[in-house]
Amino acid sequence: MSRPARERRRVVSVEPVGPYVLVRVERGSLDPGAPGQFFMVEAPGRVLPRPMSLCLAPPGELAFLLDPIGPGTRALAAAEPGDRLHIFGPLGNGFRLDVARPLLVGGGIGVAPLPYLSDVLGQPPAVLGFRTAEHAEAAVLVPNAEVVLDPVLVTDVMPTDRDVLACGPEPMLSAIRALAPSAQLAWEAPMACGYGACYGCVVEIDGELKRLCVEGPVLEQEEELSFSS
Ligand SMILES: Cc1cc2nc3c(=O)[nH]c(=O)nc-3n(C[C@H](O)[C@H](O)[C@H](O)COP(=O)(O)OP(=O)(O)OC[C@H]3O[C@@H](n4cnc5c(N)ncnc54)[C@H](O)[C@@H]3O)c2cc1C
Ligand code: FES
Known part of the structure; x- marks a missing residue:
């Protein structure tokens, strides 16, 4: 590490x-x-x-x-x-890279970590969702991406037989979690220090309060997350 x-x-x-x-x-x-x-x-x-x-x-x-x-x-x-x-x-925990059939999924500014992830995984397919065509210009950073615009959602077009690695707004991640059994999801919470000292990023994971900057931001699907505030 x-x-x-x-x-x-x-x-x-x-x-x-x-x-x-x-x-x-x-x-x-x-x-x-x-x-x-x-x-x-x-x-x-x-x-x-x-x-x-x-x-x-x-x-x-x-x-x-x-x-x-x-x-x-x-x-x-x-x-x-x-x-x-x-x-x-x-800082924090990134995506686990030992996946057989990766599919990158991003929403809005949640595409931010996907270009680097795509490079490291050899440019797997991606599905990206944006509010407007102007926002969708960011798709140029992610090779092999299918782009959808509101009101079409990434979950409307996302194949479910792949290893999903996703980043985006909370409702999008929750919808992906319902569809893809083994998705790895990058969550967000307000962070002041980034290394576990301020407790500003506390969320509930598996029924326990934990710091997202230490346990995440990427969590496995089976880790049940809810926001404490
Ligand atoms: C691990 C992690 C990685 C991130 N990566 C990126 C990135 O690559 N690019 C990027 O642009 N942003 C990223 N963000 C989000 C960004 O750090 C926050 O939105 C930050 O607070 C913006 O600061 P600001 O001073 O511009 O706006 P703020 O004044 O902090 O916030 C402006 C508005 O956004 C809302 N807001 C702020 N933070 C959050 C949050 N975490 N979740 C939901 N709403 C929020 C506030 O309520 C307010 O309405 C990331 C966040 C995390 C936790
Ligand atoms: S950001 Fe300070 S503990 Fe997580």
Whole structure:
């Protein structure tokens, strides 16, 4: 397992991908970790970092796909080449990669960890769902993807005879869990520290309160999750 490290890394580029933003930073000595793991990323001048899945790990770089929805992600999306971001990771548990017939499933900004996952698994088929055609521009990052737009749902077209690895909004993950017996699902909860110290990310797993940043964010289907707040 990769050892997390904290480094200040230079921004290489900031590119729009539909309404999302792809931020590439120099990798330095940071380990990319396993797909589905995350990094705490802090924009210049911000107090609190935000959890971000690793989107791409080309040689010498790490790339994050952001949905600029609030102050943290907007500040990251406004970074310019040459700015330095504080980056801490890789953190948490990623996807288990010993799957025979992978199918990647993503919804909205939940596609963020799938490009790296697709690279590592040899570009398996994927099903991606988006709210609008503009959001669906992010599908360019995931090879072999079938794209659906609202009101069609990923679960309307998803084959159920595959090993599903999914990331997306909670209702989408719950619907996938009902359909795919062995799905691995990457969940979200608000995270302040990312390494188990603040208890800000506590969720109920198998009837016990657990920290999603330590036990997850990727959980196996049989782990019963419900949000405590
Ligand atoms: C493991 C993990 C990986 C993530 N990877 C990515 C990624 O690759 N790209 C990306 O854009 N985002 C990702 N996120 C989500 C992102 O970190 C949060 O949405 C973050 O809070 C945004 O910060 P902000 O300051 O921009 O907005 P905030 O001010 O924190 O939030 C803006 C709005 O979003 C809502 N919100 C915030 N956090 C959550 C949450 N966790 N679940 C549901 N609603 C929430 C708030 O209620 C508020 O309405 C990830 C989250 C986790 C836990
Ligand atoms: S984010 Fe602090 S304990 Fe999980």
